[in-house]
Amino acid sequence: MNFDSGIKKEKILCIIDGAHVPAHIKLDISKLDPDVYVGACHKWMCSPKGVSFLYVKKNIQNRIDPLVISWGYDAEEPSHSQFLDYHQWQGTKDLSAYLTIPFTINFLEENKWDLIAKQCREINLWAKDEVNKLLNNKSPASRITTFFPSLFNCLTYVDFLDRPPRGFFFHPQGSS
Numbered sequence: 001m002n003f004d005s006g007i008k009k010e011k012i013l014c015i016i017d018g019a020h021v022p023a024h025i026k027l028d029i030s031k032l033d034p035d036v037y038v039g040a041c042h043k044w045m046c047s048p049k050g051v052s053f054l055y056v057k058k059n060i061q062n063r064i065d066p067l068v069i070s071w072g073y074d075a076e077e078p079s080h081s082q083f084l085d086y087h088q089w090q091g092t093k094d095l096s097a098y099l100t101i102p103f104t105i106n107f108l109e110e111n112k113w114d115l116i117a118k119q120c121r122e123i124n125l126w127a128k129d130e131v132n133k134l135l136n137n138k139s140p141a142s143r144i145t146t147f148f149p150s151l152f153n154c155l156t157y158v159d160f161l162d163r164p165p166r167g168f169f170f171h172p173q174g175s176s
Contacts, residue, residue, distance in 0.1 A: 013060075019043060019052075023113055029055055036064070044117070047104045048097035054087065066090065 008014070015036040021027050024044035029037055037055040041047040056064050061083035072078075072085030079085050089095070107113075 023108055024117060026114070035060055041101060041104065045104050045108065047100055051097050051101065056083065 013036070014034040015038075016032070016034045017038055018027065019038070019040040020043055022039045022041055022043070022045050027039070034055070035057050039053050039055075041051040041053065042049045045051075061081070064083070066087050068090060069086045070091045071089040072082075072087070075085050079088075
């Protein structure tokens, strides 16, 4: 999937907040082809909290600045990229969590995380259908879950909110 058909022709900037995608849904940024993509590694990748990444196409990097430009603004030894200089080091933030990424990727590959994630999605979809059977309720968006199974959580919440069962306590967990 890429966005050439509509928004690219209209020269609309494509910014994707893909916080939950890495290691949850197969991600290929080059195929997706956004202008800007932000992903969180601490969610499904199991990295330390706060580890995330920012992808910006080279042709617009000169237009994207962080809120605070710290050490890289007037770098003593500038890198090949002003974009990296401006974004790479933010003040006194401890960067050690980011150093876990190569180990995290290796762990996910060694433990066949793509297979585990697929099995989890299948179990979650099965559970959603079972709950809806118990409630005599068909998801108002069950056709959508066929194409976008990662949306099952939101759709299950809709099912519960449409007709909560008697005596059934439902407390959705917030995500962070």
